[in-house]
Amino acid sequence: MALPMTDSERLQLFQEWLGRHRGLIFKVVRAHARAASDQDDLFQEIATQLWNSLPRYRGESAETTWIYRVALNTALAWSRRAWREQRRSEEMAQALPALTSATKPDPRLEWLYEQLAQLESVDRALALLLLDGLSYREMSETLGLSESHIGVRLHRLKQQLSQLAQAHFRHEP
Amino acid sequence: MNLDQLQRVWDAQRQSPLYALDESALLQLVQGRNAASERRAITRYRWEIALGLACGLLMLVVAALLAFAPDRSGWLAGWIRTEVGRWEVPALLVAGAIWFYFAAYLRRARHTLAQAGETFDADLRGEIQRSLARLEFQISHARSVVLRGLVPVWVAAGLWVVVLFRLVDSPPAGYLLLATLWAAAFVQQTRAQLEAIDTRYAPERRELQSLQRQLAEESR
16 A cells, blocks of 8 residues: 655655665666766656656665666666667767766776676666665565576676676786 | 676765766757758758649649630540539639648748747857757647648648549549548548657757756756
8 A cells, every 4th residue: 555645745755765866766877878868868757757656655665675666667668668769869979079977987887887788678677786785685576586586697697797897807906 | 807896886986967068069969950950840841832832733723724624625635524513613722722821831830930949049058948949839830730731731632632533433432442541641640740749859858958957057
């Protein structure tokens, strides 16, 4: 059963959560969208979905888990739809000098996001949750997969990421 | 580098804004897109206006030939198989008038579109506002053109084909086929107009509004 809340409570909770979990949402966004305009679009979509879903939050799971679930589901739906607007995104991506990183990007982090973007959608979500330190139980709640299945996939994923990192950064200390 | 080191890189992410705007590069981008979008819209309007005028003229010429050469002399004799009745000539005159109205309607729309972006500054914010003003117009035009443009044109084209079918003495099946095709084409055209709002104009507007917001945040 959903928690009853007034409009002002909803707005307050939304603002609190968006402020507190903005980093989490950015990570999901960056793992799913490469062009700056796409990232912006996806961020807005997740925020909208979060607002719409708030009345359905039942308090049964931790807020981080719940926000991850909303963000990942929205990102997945967005990715499926994104091909329709791919041409526009490519057009904008060519003009990317207009949108530059606000802070000096860490090339290792950029590389990591590139690897995440290339993963299949469930693996991508799992890798995000793994890097953000969620437990198997929280991952299971977020993605609706069994913990044993998650264990198997994560084992393979860790090996894959390790090998890729070692191959790519082999000259680094 | 191993997984633990990757984890440290991941944990070091800052929750700071992801992007900063290079205004001069963005200005060039928005100007370029504005110009391309305007060129496309103006070219489309030109073709549609020319089509309206040509069809209107064709209706009038055929109406004049039917009115003043009812003895089926010359080229008319080849394809008219029935007597010209009372309603064909007026129907063609009405159809011609509708086509001319359509051309005038689009000419006015073209003029309004050109005016929509005239009052803004030549800087980045002005260019974004200009694009938004044009998009707003294109969205409202895409909504209104169905009733004010497509419906009249479909009536005009329908009148023309019905007169043509009647003069060549088409069998009833021909009319049935025509009615089906006509309805399908109308639904398809209407849908295309309305879909353009969701698939072209609205995403573009969202993108520009997001740039506008980022600019406002940067200048704070």
